[in-house]
Amino acid sequence: MNTRILLLEDDSALQSFLQTLLESQGYQTDILAHGQAGLHWLSQQHCDLLLLDLGLADMDGISLLQQLRSWSDLPVIVISARGKEQDKVRALDYGANDYVTKPFSSAELLARIRACLRVPRGQSQQFQFGDIVLNPVQHQVSKGGQAVHLTKTEYELLLMLCRHANQALTHNQILKQIWGETYQDRPEYVRVHMAQLRQKLEHQPATPQFIRTEPGVGYRLCID
Numbered sequence: 402m403n404t405r406i407l408l409l410e411d412d413s414a415l416q417s418f419l420q421t422l423l424e425s426q427g428y429q430t431d432i433l434a435h436g437q438a439g440l441h442w443l444s445q446q447h448c449d450l451l452l453l454d455l456g457l458a459d460m461d462g463i464s465l466l467q468q469l470r471s472w473s474d475l476p477v478i479v480i481s482a483r484g485k486e487q488d489k490v491r492a493l494d495y496g497a498n499d500y501v502t503k504p505f506s507s508a509e510l511l512a513r514i515r516a517c518l519r520v521p522r523g524q525s526q527q528f529q530f531g532d533i534v535l536n537p538v539q540h541q542v543s544k545g546g547q548a549v550h551l552t553k554t555e556y557e558l559l560l561m562l563c564r565h566a567n568q569a570l571t572h573n574q575i576l577k578q579i580w581g582e583t584y585q586d587r588p589e590y591v592r593v594h595m596a597q598l599r600q601k602l603e604h605q606p607a608t609p610q611f612i613r614t615e616p617g618v619g620y621r622l623c624i625d
Contacts (some may be wrong), residue, residue, distance in 0.1 A: 402449060403429040404446060404518060407464075409439040409482070411503055419452070420623035422507055428514075436460035440468060448475060450518060455481040455492065463495050470496035471476040476517045480505070486617035490571050493618065494620045500613035517625075530624035533602055535563055544602060558591075562612065563624035565593050571619040596618055 403489030406423055408470075411434040415463065423430040431446075433439045434467060436457045442623050443451070451469075463478065469475065479492045484502040492500055528535045532545045544551045552570050557579050562570070572588040580590060595614075599606040613621045 403427060404449045405429040405431065406450045406514070407439065407443065407448050408432045408452045409444075409457060409462075410434065410438065410452070410459050411456075412454070415454075422511070426511060434458065434565050436462070436465045440465060443469065443475065448569060451475055451477045452514075453477055453479050454488065455479060455488075463491060464498060466495045468494065478510075478513055478517055480510070481605065489569075489618050490573070491620055493569055493571045494573055498565075500569065514528070516623075519567060528566070530563075530566070530622070533611070535559060542602075546599060547600055551598075551601065554594055555601070558594055559602075562620070567620045569615045569621045570617055576621060591619070 406428050416432050420430050477497045479497045479500045482503040489500045534543045574589050574593050576584045599609050603609045613623050
C-alpha cells in the first residue's frame with residue numbers, strides 16, 4: 402500500500418504544488434481545506450502522515466492538534482508561515498512531530514517527511530544509530546560494542562530521544578517527561594545533561610552527529 406498523506410491547507414496554489422510534489426514521490430495525497438473536515442476524515446480513514454497548516458479558515462491548527470492528540474498518535478508535520486520560535490515551540494509542545502516554516506524548499510520538506518515516516522509507531526525492543534545501541538529490555542547502552550555507563554537521568558533522556566528519533570523535542574517536553582511538571586521552564590537542566598550525553602556518546606561532542614540542538618526549541622536525535 403502506498404504511503405498516504407493528508408494535507409490540511411487552505412491555499413489553493415500551495416495545495417496544487419504540494420500535491421504534485423508528493424505524488425511525484427509516490428505518496429498518495431488527500432487534500433482538505435478545513436480543520437473540522439480533516440478531523441472527521443482522519444477518524445474514518447487510514448493515514449500515515451498529516452501535513453498541517455496552522456492558519457486554517459475554520460479553526461486554529463493548535464486546537465486541531467490538541468483534539469487529534471486526544472485519540473491519535475498519527476505523525477504530524479506543521480507547515481506554517483509562523484516562523485517565530487514561540488510558534489514552533491507551541492506547536493511541538495501540543496503534539497506536532499516536526500515544524501517546517503514557509504517558504505520552504507521541496508528537498509527540505511521531503512527530507513522531513515522521510516525522517517518522520519521512518520520513526521516506528523509503538524515501542525521497539527532495541528534502538529541503534531551509528532555504533533550506539535540502546536536495549537530497553539536489558540537497560541543497557543553500548544558504543545562500538547563497549548558498555549557505556551549512563552546515570553538514570555541520562556538513560557531516560559536517551560531513551561526519550563530514541564523513541565522520538567528524527568523529531569524535534571522542546572525543552573518543556575523533555576522537562577515534563579524526565580523531571581516532572583514542577584520543572585517547566587528550566588532549560589538549563591536539559592542543556593547540562595545533553596552535554597553529558599554528547600560527551601559519552603558522540604565521537605566529536607563539540608560537533609555532534611546525532612544529538613543536535615534545535616536553536617530556541619530543544620533537541621533532535623538525527624539518525625539514518
